[in-house]
Amino acid sequence: MNVTNVTNDIYQLSVNVEDILFEGLWEIPNGVSLNSYIIKGEKTAIVDGVCGWDGVPESLFALLDKLNIAPESIEYLIINHMEPDHSGWIEDFKKINSNFKVVCSKKSAELLEAFYGHTENIIHVTDKDTLDLGKGHILKFVEIPNVHWPDTIATFDTLTGTLFSCDAFGSFGRATSSNYDDMLSKEEIDFYEKEAVRYYSNIVAAFSMPVKKAIQKCSDLPIKIVAPGHGIVWRKNPNKIIEDYSRYASYQKGPAQEEITIIWGSMYGMTEKAVQHAIDVLEKEKIKVHVHRVPETSWGTILASAWTSTGIILAMPTYEYKMFPPLAAVLEELGKKKVQNRKAFRFGSYGWSGGAQKELDEIISKYCMNWDFLEPVEFKGRPEPKDLELITEKLRTLVGEVRELTNE
Numbered sequence: 001m002n003v004t005n006v007t008n009d010i011y012q013l014s015v016n017v018e019d020i021l022f023e024g025l026w027e028i029p030n031g032v033s034l035n036s037y038i039i040k041g042e043k044t045a046i047v048d049g050v051c052g053w054d055g056v057p058e059s060l061f062a063l064l065d066k067l068n069i070a071p072e073s074i075e076y077l078i079i080n081h082m083e084p085d086h087s088g089w090i091e092d093f094k095k096i097n098s099n100f101k102v103v104c105s106k107k108s109a110e111l112l113e114a115f116y117g118h119t120e121n122i123i124h125v126t127d128k129d130t131l132d133l134g135k136g137h138i139l140k141f142v143e144i145p146n147v148h149w150p151d152t153i154a155t156f157d158t159l160t161g162t163l164f165s166c167d168a169f170g171s172f173g174r175a176t177s178s179n180y181d182d183m184l185s186k187e188e189i190d191f192y193e194k195e196a197v198r199y200y201s202n203i204v205a206a207f208s209m210p211v212k213k214a215i216q217k218c219s220d221l222p223i224k225i226v227a228p229g230h231g232i233v234w235r236k237n238p239n240k241i242i243e244d245y246s247r248y249a250s251y252q253k254g255p256a257q258e259e260i261t262i263i264w265g266s267m268y269g270m271t272e273k274a275v276q277h278a279i280d281v282l283e284k285e286k287i288k289v290h291v292h293r294v295p296e297t298s299w300g301t302i303l304a305s306a307w308t309s310t311g312i313i314l315a316m317p318t319y320e321y322k323m324f325p326p327l328a329a330v331l332e333e334l335g336k337k338k339v340q341n342r343k344a345f346r347f348g349s350y351g352w353s354g355g356a357q358k359e360l361d362e363i364i365s366k367y368c369m370n371w372d373f374l375e376p377v378e379f380k381g382r383p384e385p386k387d388l389e390l391i392t393e394k395l396r397t398l399v400g401e402v403r404e405l406t407n408e
C-alpha cells in the first residue's frame with residue numbers, strides 16, 4: 001500500500017489490484033489502484049476505503065502511525081458510494097475503531113445495511129450539507145447519482161479545492177508513489193489517458209448522461225485538485241481529466257474520433273481473407289484503425305476502441321443461420337453500453353443460406369444503436385476479386401464519412 005501526501009493535511013492510501021478481472025468481468029492488463037484519502041483537520045475523516053487492504057488491523061495501524069494518526073481519532077468515514085471495491089473494508093475498519101460515524105447519501109445507507117448490516121451512527125448528506133473538520137477543512141457534498149452507482153456523492157474540501165470524485169474521473173492502471181500528474185512524464189500521462197478510456201468505456205460508459213450532469217454540477221466548484229477513487233490525482237491540471245471525461249461522454253452518441261475499429265471473427269479463413277484485404281485498404285487510406293479478432297480479444301479492449309471510433313466494421317460469417325456467436329455477444333455488449341450513431345459496414349462469408357445479417361439488424365434495433373450501415377457485402381465461400389473490389393469501394397466511402405463527421 002502506498003501512502004502519499006496530496007496537499008495540506010490530505011493523504012492518499014492506495015492499493016494496486018492486479019491478476020483479477022475487475023467487477024469479475026473486465027480484463028485489467030495494467031492493474032488498477034483503489035484510492036482512499038485521509039483529511040486531517042482538528043477532526044479526521046477517511047474518504048472511501050481500500051478494499052485491497054489485507055484485512056489485518058495491524059497493517060492499517062502501521063500506516064496510520066506513519067501519519068501520526070491514532071485510529072480511534074478517525075471520527076468520520078465518508079462513503080462516496082457503496083460499491084464494495086471501496087466500502088468492502090468497513091467490517092475490518094471496525095476492528096481498529098468502533099466509534100466512528102459514517103457520512104453518506106441516504107441511498108448509500110440503505111445499501112450499507114443490505115451489504116454489511118451496518119446501521120449505526122450514520123449521517124445522511126445531500127447537496128445542501130457541509131461537514132466542518134476544523135482547521136478550515138469544511139467539506140461540501142455533491143450528489144452525482146449514477147456515476148456509477150445510484151447512491152454516489154462527491155466530497156469537496158473547500159479549503160484546498162480538492163474534489164474526492166469517487167469513480168468519476170478515474171482510470172485503470174496501477175499506482176506508484178508518483179501517483180500525481182505533476183510527477184509524471186508526458187508518456188506516463190498518455191499511458192493513464194489510455195487507461196482512462198478503458199476505464200470509462202468499461203465501467204462508466206453506460207452512465208454517460210449522469211456523467212455529463214455531474215460535470216455540469218461540479219463546474220460551480222473552484223476545483224484545484226481532482227482526487228478519484230481509481231487512478232492518478234490531478235493536481236497540476238485538474239481540468240484535463242474533467243475535459244477528457246466530458247469528451248468521452250460525448251462519444252456515446254458520436255461522433256467520436258477519426259478512427260475505425262474492425263471487429264472480426266472467422267472459422268475457416270474465408271472472412272479472414274477479406275479482413276486482410278480491408279486492413280491493407282485502410283492502411284493506404286492512412287486512417288487510424290484498431291483490429292480485434294473475437295473471441296480472442298476481450299470485451300474490455302474492444303469496447304475501449306469502439307468507444308473512441310466513429311467508424312465500425314463488423315466482419316463475420318454466418319453460423320447456424322445467425323452471426324458468428326462471439327461477434328453477436330460483443331455487439332450486444334456494445335448495445336448495452338449504448339455505443340450509438342456509428343458509421344458502419346459489415347461483410348462476411350456464408351455457405352448456403354446466410355442469416356448473419358438478420359441477427360445483426362435485430363441487435364442494432366433492439367438496443368436502439370442507430371448505426372448508419374453501408375450496404376453489406378456477403379460472399380459465398382471465399383471472397384472473389386469482385387467482392388474485394390466492392391469491399392474496397394465501401395471502405396473508401398466509410399473513411400470519407402468518418403472524416404467528414406470528425407472534421408466538422
Ligand SMILES: Cc1cc2nc3c(=O)[nH]c(=O)nc-3n(C[C@H](O)[C@H](O)[C@H](O)COP(=O)(O)O)c2cc1C
Pocket residue numbers: 265266267268269270271272316317318319320321322349350351352353354355380381382
Ligand atoms: C458450424 C457451422 C455452421 C454454419 N451455419 C451456416 C448457416 O446457417 N448458413 C450458411 O449459409 N452457412 C453456414 N455455415 C457455413 C459458413 O458460413 C461458411 O463455411 C463460411 O465460409 C465460413 O466463413 P469463415 O471461414 O470466415 O468462418 C456454417 C458453418 C459452420 C462450420
